Amino acid sequence: MDIAEYLSIIQQLAGGMLATLFIFVLTLVFSMPLGLLVAFGRMSKWAPFAFLLPEDKFQEKGLRKWIGNFKPIQFLAKVYISILRGTPLMLQLLVVYFAPYYIFGVTLSKSYRFMAVLIGFSVNYAAYFAEIYRSGIESIPVGQYEAASVLGYNKYQTFFKIVFPQMVKRILPPVTNEIITLVKDTAMAFVLNYTEMFTLAKQIAAAKTTIIPLFIAGVFYFIFNWVVAYVMERVEKSLSYYR
Amino acid sequence: MKVLEINHCNKKFGDNEVLKDISLSVSEGQVVSIIGPSGSGKSTLLRCATLLETMDGGDLIYLGNHATKADGTGKSIYSDDNKLREIKKHFGLVFQNFNLFPHYSVMRNITEPPILIGKRPKDEVYAEARELLAKMGLSDKEDAYPHQLSGGQQQRVSIARALAMKPEILFFDEPTSALDPELTGEILKVIKDLAAEHMTMVIVTHEMSFARDVSNHIIFMDGGVIVEEGAPEEVINNPKQERTKAFLGRFQQ
Numbered sequence: 001m002d003i004a005e006y007l008s009i010i011q012q013l014a015g016g017m018l019a020t021l022f023i024f025v026l027t028l029v030f031s032m033p034l035g036l037l038v039a040f041g042r043m044s045k046w047a048p049f050a051f052l053l054p055e056d057k058f059q060e061k062g063l064r065k066w067i068g069n070f071k072p073i074q075f076l077a078k079v080y081i082s083i084l085r086g087t088p089l090m091l092q093l094l095v096v097y098f099a100p101y102y103i104f105g106v107t108l109s110k111s112y113r114f115m116a117v118l119i120g121f122s123v124n125y126a127a128y129f130a131e132i133y134r135s136g137i138e139s140i141p142v143g144q145y146e147a148a149s150v151l152g153y154n155k156y157q158t159f160f161k162i163v164f165p166q167m168v169k170r171i172l173p174p175v176t177n178e179i180i181t182l183v184k185d186t187a188m189a190f191v192l193n194y195t196e197m198f199t200l201a202k203q204i205a206a207a208k209t210t211i212i213p214l215f216i217a218g219v220f221y222f223i224f225n226w227v228v229a230y231v232m233e234r235v236e237k238s239l240s241y242y243r
Numbered sequence: 244m245k246v247l248e249i250n251h252c253n254k255k256f257g258d259n260e261v262l263k264d265i266s267l268s269v270s271e272g273q274v275v276s277i278i279g280p281s282g283s284g285k286s287t288l289l290r291c292a293t294l295l296e297t298m299d300g301g302d303l304i305y306l307g308n309h310a311t312k313a314d315g316t317g318k319s320i321y322s323d324d325n326k327l328r329e330i331k332k333h334f335g336l337v338f339q340n341f342n343l344f345p346h347y348s349v350m351r352n353i354t355e356p357p358i359l360i361g362k363r364p365k366d367e368v369y370a371e372a373r374e375l376l377a378k379m380g381l382s383d384k385e386d387a388y389p390h391q392l393s394g395g396q397q398q399r400v401s402i403a404r405a406l407a408m409k410p411e412i413l414f415f416d417e418p419t420s421a422l423d424p425e426l427t428g429e430i431l432k433v434i435k436d437l438a439a440e441h442m443t444m445v446i447v448t449h450e451m452s453f454a455r456d457v458s459n460h461i462i463f464m465d466g467g468v469i470v471e472e473g474a475p476e477e478v479i480n481n482p483k484q485e486r487t488k489a490f491l492g493r494f495q496q
Contacts, residue, residue, distance in 0.1 A: 147338065147344070149295060150293055150331065150334075150336045151331070151408065152331040152356070157359065242345045
């Protein structure tokens with residue numbers, strides 16, 4: 001292979017990189033807020049049947065206690081998280097893509113392929129982000145809530161002014177991990193034949209019977225993640241003005 | 244005018260009765276100290292009064308406004324959240340471990356609540372905050388963050404934060420317990436200055452001589468009941484109840 005050929009491979013992969021970047025950014029845009037909603041659900045204490053419990057709820061046992069303490073929103077969030085964490089992402093992508101046809105008989109246009117990739121990634125990553133958010137929110141000392149309460153902050157003010165900013169600082173390291181994993185997971189879009197960088201690299205490698213494109217793809221991922229890590233480190237530093 | 248009235252307050256944690264039929268009232272300008280051993284219920288009483296804990300039975304009234312009203316059986320019925328937030332404007336609380344907002348500068352800790360919650364004009368709030376900081380001897384710390392301050396300084400900021408809301412009554416929950424003896428003095432001095440300005444205060448404390456000097460009324464609690472109360476010299480120097488004598492005896496040694 002001559003230089004021109006290398007350059008052509010790099011150029012093609014850079015084009016694929018754009019598709020990768022697209023999935024990456026959009027997945028973050030959707031999964032991060034969705035994760036917050038799931039985290040709220042996971043922490044929901046709404047128990048509609050609490051009226052079944054007697055005044056002295058410490059005495060109650062058995063089925064009535066179970067129903068009285070049942071928290072439907074929390075339960076749904078737990079089911080959501082356990083399914084999405086407990087099954088392979090690749091399978092989830094296939095389900096999102098094929099379910100409309102096999103279950104509902106709906107034929108979807110070709111552009112649904114990209115939608116399916118986005119939905120699959122977002123829904124999956126939201127489950128992980130939800131648990132990271134929860135860990136951050138639950139690590140805020142109860143004294144912060146009490147101080148806000150006495151000063152008259154309502155629930156929303158307490159969350160968005162006091163809890164959320166402190167949570168963001170605390171969860172940055174695990175969030176960085178998750179984002180870096182996402183960069184590499186985008187390669188999984190190949191199961192739906194969506195042409196992002198890695199799919200392209202495999203195609204070129206097969207056509208030219210060389211592993212060079214795969215190697216270059218690896219370099220691309222590495223650079224991408226190095227940038228992600230650098231940016232996140234800067235964000236962490238910008239929040240280091242308080243402890 | 245009664246700033247605070249608590250009538251027949253009861254509070255249970257499970258089977259554990261923490262407060263048993265406690266009644267007290269605080270008039271304008273009065274400084275009340277609550278003393279007693281750990282587990283006597285004095286902090287729980289303060290937390291009920293500041294709506295951090297719900298009482299099971301009894302009334303809680305600020306300046307004639309009912310935060311809770313006992314129904315026919317004595318059970319506490321709380322007002323709705325909006326009314327409770329209105330009532331919270333009447334009081335402030337200084338915590339044992341300060342609970343400043345770490346992501347805010349000293350200035351923002353003091354100014355955000357009056358601007359956001361009190362809906363007061365920014366310039367006015369900032370001017371008052373600067374005055375408060377000057378009074379606390381912290382004028383040079385406006386832009387500092389809580390972690391850059393000593394415990395005593397943090398506690399003074401938290402007193403300023405409470406005062407910025409212009410409460411009619413200020414509660415202190417063991418304000419010096421997290422501080423070493425050297426820093427304790429500076430906080431006690433701030434509270435004494437407030438007392439001299441006739442700020443209405445309720446102070447839960449372990450500092451007996453301070454309680455005697457600063458307050459006009461002392462309440463000794465044990466086992467969830469008020470064992471003895473009265474003028475400071477009476478309760479501290481001349482206790483009538485055996486339980487009070489035993490407790491204070493340990494301090495005088």
